[in-house]
Amino acid sequence: MQILPLTEEHLNEFITLYIEFFRELRGKQGWSPDEEEVYKKEAENYFKRGDMVFLAVEEGKSTGFIRVSSREGCFWIEELFVRPEFRGRGIGRALVERAEEEVRKHDDTLYLFVLPQDKDAIAFWKKLGYDVINTIELVKNLKPTPRDEGFHTIEFLGEKFRIFRWKYEKLTEKEKEFLELLDGFYKRGGTKEEFLRIVNKALKEWLK
Secondary structure, three states, X not given: OEEXXXXXXXXXXXXXXXXXXXXXXXXXXXXXXXXXXXXXXXXXXXXXXXXXXXXXXXXXXXXXXXXXXXEOOEEEEEEEEEOHHHOOOOHHHHHHHHHHHHHOOOOOOEEEOOOOOOHHHHHHHHHOOOOOOOOOOOOOOOOOOHHHHOEEEEXXXXXEEEEEOOOOOXXXXXXXXXXXXXXXXXXXXXXXXXXXXXXXXXXXXXXX
């Protein structure tokens, strides 16, 4: 396997992978992807403006990519994608490590956004040491959208939030039970203080 910086020679392969990335993501979410031409133009623009892009290549075939952008003096991993048939071979890790190697020449921190519904992605990034929550992105829909049909209730330090339900979610039975209990807790008027009291009491009992 080779990890190569993107050049004009491989631009079309990057575009194809970029389109595949969004097809898979939108499929998980249960949403329709944009037209391929939209993604093609985006990928071309990223290359032209000089985003850091690396391709994973095996036996002459591009199997995945990572793209890193620079915004306001910080480096951000924007997308990481490995074709499904090549997963489990360490390609994703190799792409991340190559990107980290390049970013170290300019900065000592690398950021990324990860969707809270994407359990596989969260597990992957935590395994590579990305375990510091830096920001929380909040959304308010100013008019009704199809996404308003379903949410999960979650909490952060007892504060109630919502995340969109995905069409294909990988929740364990314990996780499903927790979400149902949490939703019921808040629907019945549960407060942050009450939530923290219950959790703290349970943790104290466990720590004994």
